[in-house]
Amino acid sequence: RLLETARAWVLAHPQAQQPWDRKGFRYPGFEPQSLEGRAFFFNAWPQLRRKSPTEDRAPGVLLHVLGQALQRDIDAGLAIEQRYFAQVVTSPSAKNRIRTQFIAVNAARKLTRRSPDVPRFEPKRVGVIGAGTMGAGIALVCARAGIATVLLDRDDTTAARGRERIAKTLDGSVERKLMGAQERDAILGRLQAGSDFELLQGCDLVVEAVIEVAEAKREVFERVLAAAGPDVLLATNTSTLSISGLAKTVAHPRNFIGLHFFAPVDRMALVEVIMGADTSEATLARSLDFLRLLGKTPVVVNDGPGFYTSRVVGAYTREALHLLNEGVSPALIDNAAFIAGLPIGPLAMADLTSYDLLADIVGSLAREARGTAVQSQGAQQAIAKLLGAGRLGRKAAGGVYDYPPEGKTVWSGLAELFPPRSPQPSTQEVVNRLPVSYTHLTLPTILLV
Numbered sequence: 001r002l003l004e005t006a007r008a009w010v011l012a013h014p015q016a017q018q019p020w021d022r023k024g025f026r027y028p029g030f031e032p033q034s035l036e037g038r039a040f041f042f043n044a045w046p047q048l049r050r051k052s053p054t055e056d057r058a059p060g061v062l063l064h065v066l067g068q069a070l071q072r073d074i075d076a077g078l079a080i081e082q083r084y085f086a087q088v089v090t091s092p093s094a095k096n097r098i099r100t101q102f103i104a105v106n107a108a109r110k111l112t113r114r115s116p117d118v119p120r121f122e123p124k125r126v127g128v129i130g131a132g133t134m135g136a137g138i139a140l141v142c143a144r145a146g147i148a149t150v151l152l153d154r155d156d157t158t159a160a161r162g163r164e165r166i167a168k169t170l171d172g173s174v175e176r177k178l179m180g181a182q183e184r185d186a187i188l189g190r191l192q193a194g195s196d197f198e199l200l201q202g203c204d205l206v207v208e209a210v211i212e213v214a215e216a217k218r219e220v221f222e223r224v225l226a227a228a229g230p231d232v233l234l235a236t237n238t239s240t241l242s243i244s245g246l247a248k249t250v251a252h253p254r255n256f257i258g259l260h261f262f263a264p265v266d267r268m269a270l271v272e273v274i275m276g277a278d279t280s281e282a283t284l285a286r287s288l289d290f291l292r293l294l295g296k297t298p299v300v301v302n303d304g305p306g307f308y309t310s311r312v313v314g315a316y317t318r319e320a321l322h323l324l325n326e327g328v329s330p331a332l333i334d335n336a337a338f339i340a341g342l343p344i345g346p347l348a349m350a351d352l353t354s355y356d357l358l359a360d361i362v363g364s365l366a367r368e369a370r371g372t373a374v375q376s377q378g379a380q381q382a383i384a385k386l387l388g389a390g391r392l393g394r395k396a397a398g399g400v401y402d403y404p405p406e407g408k409t410v411w412s413g414l415a416e417l418f419p420p421r422s423p424q425p426s427t428q429e430v431v432n433r434l435p436v437s438y439t440h441l442t443l444p445t446i447l448l449v
């Protein structure tokens with residue numbers, strides 16, 4: 001009937017045409033050569049350059065096609081679009097995106113490292129220890145995934161603050177119409193906050209997210225196993241401490257694994273899954289099933305100093321802090337990274353990470369005395385100066401940058417901590433010093449090959 005109906009319609013409308021095939025057709029909206037059109041393109045190019053590096057071909061090509069094709073008829077416009085599309089699809093940035101964000105990420109999401117011999121794991125109740133930024137974020141994504149979640153901290157007041165942080169995040173989602181109030185209330189209904197470890201009874205999995213101090217974590221593990229039982233799947237969110245070393249303090253090391261989430265947990269898809277020396281394939285499989293429920297992209301790595309991400313990203317941040325400690329302008333450092341193709345400058349990223357956490361990460365990697373991490377004195381000095389001035393990062397008053405409502409600016413007191421050197425190095429010299437070649441390596445591609 002579809003073909004018969006179409007034939008009948010064509011015969012009944014012999015003069016039918018698309019609007020753009022009619023004589024005298026004009027595109028709706030402004031013309032590129034009008035005053036409005038020229039003003040648009042005049043402002044669009046600098047805005048584009050602030051948001052994407054020149055190596056990313058597609059955004060600039062979109063403006064070229066828009067400006068050129070709208071001045072011609074539909075056939076000429078399609079020819080222009082086709083020519084530019086060929087340039088984009090064969091560019092290195094397009095190939096890298098396809099390899100990383102499609103092929104490799106899909107391989108990770110398909111859980112290619114999961115043993116098919118392990119039964120599917122669907123936790124009904126999960127415990128999270130630590131109600132800070134990371135712990136509250138992990139608890140949020142667990143409750144959002146439909147899992148009954150217990151959020152614990154050293155006292156009820158601290159645990160309640162973590163729950164309030166979660167509620168505030170959900171309220172923001174309701175305001176932006178990303179979810180309804182009923183869904184928010186259901187998520188909060190699945191979340192229980194407190195300080196009594198007995199609340200962990202019946203938990204299938206417990207994630208520890210307390211401070212990066214081995215002794216503090218060992219004390220938490222002891223209390224978790226006493227409450228939840230020795231066979232519970234136990235994960236640590238550490239970003240620096242050895243998984244194999246921490247596993248020596250638990251009853252069954254085979255049930256112990258590293259799950260390194262990234263902040264903000266509710267928006268960052270990547271989770272580093274770290275296998276200790278004694279971690280079993282069953283524990284790995286169950287952990288991957290858990291991350292699938294949360295909608296995360298797991299990257300499986302073996303235990304080692306800094307695992308993968310902290311070691312690689314740490315090298316990028318550490319050299320930037322060296323440069324800052326030498327008196328190099330923060331604008332020059334971050335702009336050089338942007339010119340090299342990085343989406344965010346290393347000092348802006350350090351502000352996001354926070355300098356109290358970076359002190360632990362950089363110090364831990366330096367103590368391992370391997371590779372470039374050995375040469376960390378300048379970076380540690382820079383972190384100490386910022387912490388001494390109360391500049392913890394973006395989560396507090398600010399770090400290298402201030403964050404007023406009108407936009408990011410360099411902190412006015414920075415020059416007192418780091419007197420500017422003269423002359424400043426060239427942009428190319430800064431690019432050469434930043435280990436940007438490390439950051440061009442893509443996590444899923446490397447680790448799933």
